[in-house]
Every structure is written in structure tokens, then in C-alpha cells.
Amino acid sequence: MxxxxxxxxxxxxxxxxxxxxxxxxxxxxxxxxxxxxxxxxxxxxxxxxxxxxxxxxxxxxxxxxxxxxxxxxxxxxxxxxxxxxxxxxxxxxxxxxxxxxxxxxxxxxxxxxxxxxxxxxxxxxxxxxxxxxxxxxxxxxxxxxxxxxxxxxxxxxxxxxxxxxxxxxxxxDVDGVYTADPRVVKHARKLAEITYDEMLEFASLGAQVLHNRSVEMAKKYGVELVVLSSLTRAEGTIVKEETKVEKMLVSGVTADKNVARIAVVGLKDEPGKAFELFSLLSKKNINVDIILQSIGREGTKDISFTVGRDNLKEAVQSLEEHKERLDAQRIEVDEHVAKVSLVGAGMASNSGIATKMFEALYDAGINIKMISTSEIKISLLIDEKDANEATIAIHDAFKLSGEL
Amino acid sequence: MxxxxxxxxxxxxxxxxxxxxxxxxxxxxxxxxxxxxxxxxxxxxxxxxxxxxxxxxxxxxxxxxxxxxxxxxxxxxxxxxxxxxxxxxxxxxxxxxxxxxxxxxxxxxxxxxxxxxxxxxxxxxxxxxxxxxxxxxxxxxxxxxxxxxxxxxxxxxxxxxxxxxxxxxxxxDVDGVYTADPRVVKHARKLAEITYDEMLEFASLGAQVLHNRSVEMAKKYGVELVVLSSLTRAEGTIVKEETKVEKMLVSGVTADKNVARIAVVGLKDEPGKAFELFSLLSKKNINVDIILQSIGREGTKDISFTVGRDNLKEAVQSLEEHKERLDAQRIEVDEHVAKVSLVGAGMASNSGIATKMFEALYDAGINIKMISTSEIKISLLIDEKDANEATIAIHDAFKLSGEL
Missing domain, CATH: 3.40.1160.10 (Acetylglutamate kinase-like)
Structure with missing residues (x-):
């Protein structure tokens, strides 16, 4: 071998x-x-x-x-x-x-x-x-x-x-991929298997186990990966195309605190405004994550989005410089946010998952600021101070520790 | 250029x-x-x-x-x-x-x-x-x-x-090649030019300015070198095939304290003994410098030679191991010696130089233990404690500081 x-x-x-x-x-x-x-x-x-x-x-x-x-x-x-x-x-x-x-x-x-x-x-x-x-x-x-x-x-x-x-x-440094950060969720369970796509979501959501590019390459060439620790003898997590566990709708919960929200308020409600705004940021190589657009007052609209905190200063500076050209009334910034995400390859075919996730946060009294979904994940933007509590609540709601 | x-x-x-x-x-x-x-x-x-x-x-x-x-x-x-x-x-x-x-x-x-x-x-x-x-x-x-x-x-x-x-x-670190170590000889003079061969002798005699192999290569390909300091603006020393200064019989005095003398005493006076002895050392990659053979008592002979101090232990060990095969009576070691050498391309054609060098040491009351000569150098083995005094005495005798 x-x-x-x-x-x-x-x-x-x-x-x-x-x-x-x-x-x-x-x-x-x-x-x-x-x-x-x-x-x-x-x-x-x-x-x-x-x-x-x-x-x-x-x-x-x-x-x-x-x-x-x-x-x-x-x-x-x-x-x-x-x-x-x-x-x-x-x-x-x-x-x-x-x-x-x-x-x-x-x-x-x-x-x-x-x-x-x-x-x-x-x-x-x-x-x-x-x-x-x-x-x-x-x-x-x-x-x-x-x-x-x-x-x-x-x-x-x-x-x-x-x-x-x-x-x-x-x-x-860790001995595999967990259903949640074990430092936050006491009963987090190590996953035996996870798909490439789930791993990609985990990686981009702040669980620094494997770098995205390596997972993309593994997927492309069908290289089965094992993530494990050099310090323990524990069995690791296998990353592959399809996991054997048929019913695994949801793999885990991640929380990313390297997030800041920017809101551009009072834009004229005209075509091309979003393009203008985001091309400014892409010129600076700033990645934008969740985007939300809402109707404002008197024929204006607001665009909110999240960026990594290390890009916040540069993003705001660039927007302020072009505020007049954008016709925006003001730029609002919220640094104290976190993104909590639920990841799972089986999620797409099951509509009850989002509801259950919202319910878990409602029961915990945590307010949701933004929502974003993909085929295999649901991300919610919440107050940073609620991040750990939200992670635990979602982890419990989906019984990810495997206990009945 | x-x-x-x-x-x-x-x-x-x-x-x-x-x-x-x-x-x-x-x-x-x-x-x-x-x-x-x-x-x-x-x-x-x-x-x-x-x-x-x-x-x-x-x-x-x-x-x-x-x-x-x-x-x-x-x-x-x-x-x-x-x-x-x-x-x-x-x-x-x-x-x-x-x-x-x-x-x-x-x-x-x-x-x-x-x-x-x-x-x-x-x-x-x-x-x-x-x-x-x-x-x-x-x-x-x-x-x-x-x-x-x-x-x-x-x-x-x-x-x-x-x-x-x-x-x-x-x-x-130094700004050129000197007639002697300036830390020892106060009036040592920097040489404007020196030949490859002289530089080779200087290098092998312990003046760590240029490595031998680089000088050999410079000589082979006719590359003119300049040795100078990165810290001062002083003009350096040029190393070349022939120096312009016709009458420069003697270029400088060097002292090498990384020397030890070994004497193999009471060898049978038979052919092949020297070969046997030195092939033992060359097998260990130990370089031998000055060699002196003298007639001992009752049909025996003594062979003395010098090695670098870092090789002394290994050389003695190897000799002791083979003492019986060599038929030697005993091995003597003297660690407290130094080699003082006079180098100069014009030396070969001038017989008075060795005499003048011996005279300088005699006047200073310094005993000579071994003598070795080549085309362009004369080396003397003396007590280590006399090394600096000998260097100064020889430097003065040949008026190397250039003062009248």
C-alpha cells in the first residue's frame, strides 16, 4: 500500500x-x-x-x-x-x-x-x-x-x-471533524465520515481543519482523505464523495466570529446599484458573504452584507469614498456579529430543517439578523455574544451528539 | 564592467x-x-x-x-x-x-x-x-x-x-592581507599585492583571509582577486599571478597555533616504516605538515611530525592501536607548539633569508624545534609561548613594516 x-x-x-x-x-x-x-x-x-x-x-x-x-x-x-x-x-x-x-x-x-x-x-x-x-x-x-x-x-x-x-x-492539531467545536459544545461528537462538499462548507465556515483548496482538489481527483491527530491514537474522520450513513441529514454546527456586517442605507432604487457597490469591493479583493436587500423609505433601498473582519476597514473606507457616486445616504457597521451555520449533505431534500433551526434559536431567545442558505447549509447571522449559546441550542435540537 | x-x-x-x-x-x-x-x-x-x-x-x-x-x-x-x-x-x-x-x-x-x-x-x-x-x-x-x-x-x-x-x-572582516597579524605586530603593513602562491601559503599557515581552494581556482583560471573589508573604505590587497614589486623577497610572517607535534620514538630502522605510519593517518584523513626523521639509538629511528590540534586525539589513538605492528617504542606528544612562517615569492633565489630568520630567533633567545622549507616559505616550529615574540622579531629583522 x-x-x-x-x-x-x-x-x-x-x-x-x-x-x-x-x-x-x-x-x-x-x-x-x-x-x-x-x-x-x-x-x-x-x-x-x-x-x-x-x-x-x-x-x-x-x-x-x-x-x-x-x-x-x-x-x-x-x-x-x-x-x-x-x-x-x-x-x-x-x-x-x-x-x-x-x-x-x-x-x-x-x-x-x-x-x-x-x-x-x-x-x-x-x-x-x-x-x-x-x-x-x-x-x-x-x-x-x-x-x-x-x-x-x-x-x-x-x-x-x-x-x-x-x-x-x-x-x-485536532483528531477529526466534530459536529461542533468541542470547546463550545461539551457533547460534540466526532464524525466518522463526511462528504467533500460538507467539508468545504465546514472549512469556509471557520472550522480550520482542512484548507478549502485541498478539499476541492481531493474531490476533483477522488482522493479519499483521513483527518487525524499526530498526538493521539484516535481514529480520524474520513472525507469522501459519499458517506455510508444514508440518513445523515445534518453533520454539524459551526460558528464563525470573523464576521462584520455592513449596511449601505438609502440607496436610490434603481437598476445597477448592487453591481456598482459590489464591484467596488471585488476590485479590492474583498469577499462578501451573506447579502440581503430590503426596500427602504421613499423609493430607496438598503443593502446589507457581511465581510471578514480583517477586510472591514478597507471595505468601509472604499464605500465612504464612493458614497456620493453610489447615492447612498449612509454606511452602517456592526462588528459584533457571528455566523452560525448548520451543514449537511442531506439538507437539500428536507424542508423541515430550516424551521427546526429557527425554532431552536427562538426557544433560546436569540434574534436572527440575516439568513443565507445553500444546498447543504443554512447560515444565520446573530449577535456575537449569542454565538456559543446558539451553537449549543442547534446542536441539541438536531441531537448531533447521537444521544437519544 | x-x-x-x-x-x-x-x-x-x-x-x-x-x-x-x-x-x-x-x-x-x-x-x-x-x-x-x-x-x-x-x-x-x-x-x-x-x-x-x-x-x-x-x-x-x-x-x-x-x-x-x-x-x-x-x-x-x-x-x-x-x-x-x-x-x-x-x-x-x-x-x-x-x-x-x-x-x-x-x-x-x-x-x-x-x-x-x-x-x-x-x-x-x-x-x-x-x-x-x-x-x-x-x-x-x-x-x-x-x-x-x-x-x-x-x-x-x-x-x-x-x-x-x-x-x-x-x-x-579584515581589509586586506598584512605582513603579519596586526594584533601581534603593531607596525604590520597591509600588502598592496600578493601572488596566488604566496596567498596559498598564507592561507594554509593560518591567516584565515581566503580559503585555499578559492585561491587555487583563481590561479587556475587567472581570476584577479581583491580582498577588502565591507566595513571600511580602505583599499584592499590584490591577489594575482605576478606582483609588480620586483624586489619583494618577503611578503609577511604568519603564526599558526593550531599545531601539535607527535613523535614516534624508537622505530626499527627498516624500509617502509614511514609509509606504514603515514598511511595509517591518511586513512583517517589526517593531514600531516612538517615531518622530521632522525637516527635514534641502537639501530632505531624517530619520526616527528605536526598535525592540526583538532586531529591530535584521533592521530594518537590510531598510532597507539598500531604501536606493536609499527614496532615503535613509544609515542610522544607536544601540544604547546606553534608554527611561525616567513612567506615570499622571491625567497627561492635568495639563500640569505633562512640565515637571517634563524639569527632573529637566536637574538630573541627562542629555540627552534623543527624546520621546514618550500619554494616560497620557511616554517619553524617553536614553543607556543614564544609565538608572538618570534613573529615580531622576524617582522623587525626583515623590516616588513617598510620603515627604515
Whole structure:
């Protein structure tokens, strides 16, 4: 069996953790499997390098940032190879140049294009454990690129696809995907299985287990993922096309506090106003999530929408600058909101779910500010202070802990 | 004019020094020259990485050490590119893979074989300042290699040769080559010029200005070097095939305290004994310097020789193990010795020089333990405690400070 295993930066942060991971790797190797391992940069290495760059330049060029940052993963794989050799097993580390991991040209946020498998296959044939730098690639100018946040997950999935691996295991800080954040909901239950689409909703809703791009790629190439912890022996969560559990209407509840609401009040009720408004924001690369339009007074309309809090300042500034052109009366901002979402692949065919969700919040006395739905999720915008209570209420209403 | 400039690790140790070097680079660039810069890893980076490796493994594989260490230079060149861009000038950093800097296969101590100049030339044509990782290469297995101590000097010389550069400047902690260590000899004079051969003797005699291999390569390809300081504006020392100063019999005095003497006493006076003894040491890669053989008592002979102090333990151990096979009566060790040497290209044709050197030591009351001579140097082994006094006495005797 060929297994691809990915470990994040905190899993290889120091000597003890490196040897812990080395031993996990060896379990599979000793059992006769071929093992390809993807590693991120150690613990704070990337942050330290970012700090160094910041000292030199307020806005360093992205090409040189990638040249700088890609050293972090190279250090990780070299150290892990040494650890495996110390334990008496053959290993070889490879960076993006050595693997032939080609990407698009965009520095800082490149997309993987192709992986040459010859070198990896040759090292596996020599019975080596193969350690590969995550997060990085080489573009057509023969320069290092990096894949953006969560890039090492994508590297692992792409390798699993290219090598036709039998398994792709993503080791993280948590031991799987839960029906809700276990810190908020005491009886949250770990899911045995989840579909790619559900995982995508979970990821975009703030459950930072897997990066969206890696899940999209896994879906595209049909790579079955296992999410599990490097620190425990617990079985993880399998991410796949279709889950076996037929009746699983609802998988879990997530709460995202990185949300702010902006309302543009008193727009003239004319065609093209929404387009004008949102093209302003897309020019600044600001993602808008929930959008709500309502009729205002005297032939005007109001448009409310949510953005990530880190984009709030820039969004408001841009709107204020163009207030006159937009013909808006005023811009209102609410920073203290949260988005609570219910995710489930079986949701689309069952109309009672939204009602049950609203009822749960009504019973808890929580006011709903905005509503947004998709095929497999329902999101509600509420006051930030109610976020945990709402999560628990919804989790209970749908009996997600599995208790009767 | 195409100029290759090499800066060592201490020259780029922190933000201030990086910008200091960036400004030195820009002087030439602004004057319209093409500039290729070779950098070592920042300050303590290499030591930190060695420390990390040591935590993981008592004897890490050399392949993985090179994979680990080569990240240091890559960080330096990326940071320097950022600094130049911050100052408003175009720069691009390149590592060994990008340059196509091919070496022999030996990890940890590889020899440069070939440099592909296409990418560098293309970047120069785009008016970029080109920053290249020193100390590293890529071998025929497509793996990183490192060049061993002083490797970045060699990288710079090889680049100067491959690019047919007009100038190759090696920036170090000192501002040139002196007639003696200025910390020992107050009136030591900086040499304006020195030949490759003299520089080789200086380097191997403990004056750590340039690494031997880089001087050998400069000699082979006729690359004229300039040794100068990154911290001062002082003119440096030019290293070339022939110096203009006709009458310069003697260039300088060096003292090497990294010496220990071993005496193998009471060997049977038979053919092959010296061969047997020194092949033991060469098997351990221990370099032997001065050798002296003398007739002992009753048909025996003694062989004395010097080794670097870091090799002393291993050498003695190996000799003790084979004492019986060697038929030696005993091994004697003297750790407290130093080698004082007089170097000069004009020495060979002038027989009075050795005499004058012995006279200087006699006048100073310093005892000579061993003598070794070559075409361009005379080395004397003395007590370590006399090293500084001997250096001054010889420097004075030959009026090297240039004063009458």
C-alpha cells in the first residue's frame, strides 16, 4: 500500500515532536507500506522569516518572499530524514525543485499544476521513506512559489493523486471533524465520515481543519482523505464523495466570529446599484458573504452584507469614498456579529430543517439578523455574544451528539 | 564592467549590515556596472542549523546536512534582494538549482564542476542585480551539496571565471592581507599585492583571509582577486599571478597555533616504516605538515611530525592501536607548539633569508624545534609561548613594516 501522510508545523516544532512523528511514519513503513510524507515548516519558522522580511521591507516582493519562506519546509524535511536515519531507517528529503512540483506563476498564492513522480518513485523503489516539502512549488520561470494558506494539505492531496496513493492522511492539531467545536459544545461528537462538499462548507465556515483548496482538489481527483491527530491514537474522520450513513441529514454546527456586517442605507432604487457597490469591493479583493436587500423609505433601498473582519476597514473606507457616486445616504457597521451555520449533505431534500433551526434559536431567545442558505447549509447571522449559546441550542435540537 | 562581489556571513548578520552591504553593491550598479553578488548564510545561521541537526542525530547523514545547511544562503540572498528593492533597485536572488551550479557528488565537501551562465546573463540583461547563494551546489543526483569551509569564496571565484568578470572582490572582516597579524605586530603593513602562491601559503599557515581552494581556482583560471573589508573604505590587497614589486623577497610572517607535534620514538630502522605510519593517518584523513626523521639509538629511528590540534586525539589513538605492528617504542606528544612562517615569492633565489630568520630567533633567545622549507616559505616550529615574540622579531629583522 502507498500512503501519503501530511504533518503540520506544530507536529514537527521540536526534537520530541519530530521523533514522535518519525515513529508514526515508521509504523506504516515497518508494516511493509510505501510512505511519502509531506511536511510544513517547523512551528514558528515561517513567522520568524516573515518577521525578518518585515524588518527589511514594508512590502517585500512576493518572489523574494517565496524564496525566503520555502527554506522553512526544506529544513523540516532534512531534520525528519535525520531523525528517521537515527532510528535506523532509510529516508530521503526532497524539495520542490527535486520533485518537479510545478505551479502557476503567481508568487505567494500559486496553484499546483503538475508533479513529476519519477524521482519519488525511484526513491520508493530504493525502499526509502520519502519526505517532501509542503507549501512550495516551482513556476515556469524556475522560481520558487508558495501555495498560500493551508498549502501543505494541497501538496499532500496532489501527491496522493499523482502517485495514485491508497491513502492520504492529514495530521492536524485536532483528531477529526466534530459536529461542533468541542470547546463550545461539551457533547460534540466526532464524525466518522463526511462528504467533500460538507467539508468545504465546514472549512469556509471557520472550522480550520482542512484548507478549502485541498478539499476541492481531493474531490476533483477522488482522493479519499483521513483527518487525524499526530498526538493521539484516535481514529480520524474520513472525507469522501459519499458517506455510508444514508440518513445523515445534518453533520454539524459551526460558528464563525470573523464576521462584520455592513449596511449601505438609502440607496436610490434603481437598476445597477448592487453591481456598482459590489464591484467596488471585488476590485479590492474583498469577499462578501451573506447579502440581503430590503426596500427602504421613499423609493430607496438598503443593502446589507457581511465581510471578514480583517477586510472591514478597507471595505468601509472604499464605500465612504464612493458614497456620493453610489447615492447612498449612509454606511452602517456592526462588528459584533457571528455566523452560525448548520451543514449537511442531506439538507437539500428536507424542508423541515430550516424551521427546526429557527425554532431552536427562538426557544433560546436569540434574534436572527440575516439568513443565507445553500444546498447543504443554512447560515444565520446573530449577535456575537449569542454565538456559543446558539451553537449549543442547534446542536441539541438536531441531537448531533447521537444521544437519544 | 562585470563585477563579482562576495560577502561573508558576518557582513549580512542583521538588518543594518544587510543595508550597509546593499549600499556597497549599489555604488557599482549606479556607476553602470553589472553586479553579481555571492552571499554566505547570515551570522550564526549555519551554527544554529548545525545545533538543530545535532539535537536530532549524533552523526547526521551528509546528504541531509547539505539539504539543511543550504537553506541558510537562500535566506541571505532573498533578504538582500528585498533590501535592494526597498532602496528602489531591481534585484533577483538565485540558488544553486536556479543557477545550475553543478558539483562533484561528495556531500559536505563537494567540488564545483560547472556553472550554467544563461539564467544569470538573462537577469543581468534585464538590468537586475543578481544575488547568488554561496557555498552550495547541485550534484548529478539532483541533490544539494555544500563546498566545505570557505566555500562561498570558491563560488565567487568560479562565477567570476565562468562569467569572465572584470573584477572579483572578496569582502571579509579584515581589509586586506598584512605582513603579519596586526594584533601581534603593531607596525604590520597591509600588502598592496600578493601572488596566488604566496596567498596559498598564507592561507594554509593560518591567516584565515581566503580559503585555499578559492585561491587555487583563481590561479587556475587567472581570476584577479581583491580582498577588502565591507566595513571600511580602505583599499584592499590584490591577489594575482605576478606582483609588480620586483624586489619583494618577503611578503609577511604568519603564526599558526593550531599545531601539535607527535613523535614516534624508537622505530626499527627498516624500509617502509614511514609509509606504514603515514598511511595509517591518511586513512583517517589526517593531514600531516612538517615531518622530521632522525637516527635514534641502537639501530632505531624517530619520526616527528605536526598535525592540526583538532586531529591530535584521533592521530594518537590510531598510532597507539598500531604501536606493536609499527614496532615503535613509544609515542610522544607536544601540544604547546606553534608554527611561525616567513612567506615570499622571491625567497627561492635568495639563500640569505633562512640565515637571517634563524639569527632573529637566536637574538630573541627562542629555540627552534623543527624546520621546514618550500619554494616560497620557511616554517619553524617553536614553543607556543614564544609565538608572538618570534613573529615580531622576524617582522623587525626583515623590516616588513617598510620603515627604515
Amino acid at each position: 502507498l500512503i501519503v501522510k501530511k504533518f503540520g508545523g506544530s507536529s514537527v516544532a521540536d526534537k520530541e515532536r519530530i521523533f514522535n512523528v518519525a515513529n508514526r511514519i515508521l509504523e506504516d513503513y515497518k508494516a511493509g507500506h510505501e510512505v511519502v510524507v509531506v511536511l510544513s515548516a517547523q512551528g514558528d519558522t515561517t513567522d520568524d522569516l516573515l518577521e525578518k522580511a518585515k524588518e527589511i521591507s514594508a512590502s517585500p516582493s512576493k518572489r523574494e518572499m517565496d524564496m525566503l519562506l520555502s527554506t522553512g519546509e526544506q529544513q523540516s524535511v532534512a531534520l525528519m530524514a535525520m531523525a528517521l536515519e537515527t532510528l535506523g531507517y532509510p529516508a530521503v528529503s526532497l524539495n520542490a525543485f527535486q520533485v518537479g512540483m510545478t505551479t502557476s506563476s503567481t508568487y505567494g498564492n500559486a496553484r499546483l499544476r503538475n508533479i513529476e513522480t519519477d524521482r519519488i518513485q525511484a526513491e520508493l523503489d530504493r525502499k526509502n521513506i520519502v519526505l517532501i516539502t509542503g507549501f512550495q512549488g516551482v513556476n515556469r520561470y524556475d522560481d520558487f512559489t508558495t501555495l498560500g494558506r493551508g498549502g501543505s494539505d494541497t501538496t499532500a492531496v496532489a501527491l496522493a493523486a499523482a502517485l495514485k496513493a491508497d491513502k492520504c492522511e492529514i495530521f492536524t | 562585470l563585477i563579482v562581489k562576495k560577502f561573508g556571513g558576518s557582513s549580512v548578520a542583521d538588518k543594518e549590515r544587510i543595508f550597509n552591504v546593499a549600499n556597497r553593491i549599489l555604488e557599482d550598479y549606479k556607476a553602470g556596472h553589472e553586479v553579481v553578488v555571492v552571499l554566505s548564510a547570515q551570522g550564526d545561521t549555519t551554527d544554529d542549523l548545525l545545533e538543530k541537526a545535532k539535537e536530532i542525530s549524533a552523526s547526521p547523514s551528509k546528504r541531509e546536512m547539505d539539504m539543511l545547511l543550504s537553506t541558510g544562503e537562500q535566506q541571505s540572498v532573498a533578504l538582500m534582494a528585498m533590501a535592494l528593492e526597498t532602496l528602489g533597485y531591481p534585484a533577483v536572488s538565485l540558488n544553486a538549482f536556479q543557477v545550475g551550479m553543478t558539483t562533484s557528488s561528495t556531500y559536505g565537501n563537494a567540488r564545483l564542476r560547472n556553472i550554467e551562465t544563461d539564467r544569470i546573463q538573462a537577469e543581468l540583461d534585464r538590468k537586475n542585480i543578481v544575488l547568488i547563494t554561496g557555498f552550495q551546489g547541485v550534484n548529478r543526483y539532483d541533490d544539494f551539496t555544500t563546498l566545505g569551509r570557505g566555500g562561498s569564496d570558491t563560488t565567487a571565484v568560479a562565477l567570476a571565471a565562468a562569467l569572465k568578470a572584470d573584477k572579483c572582490e572578496i569582502f571579509t
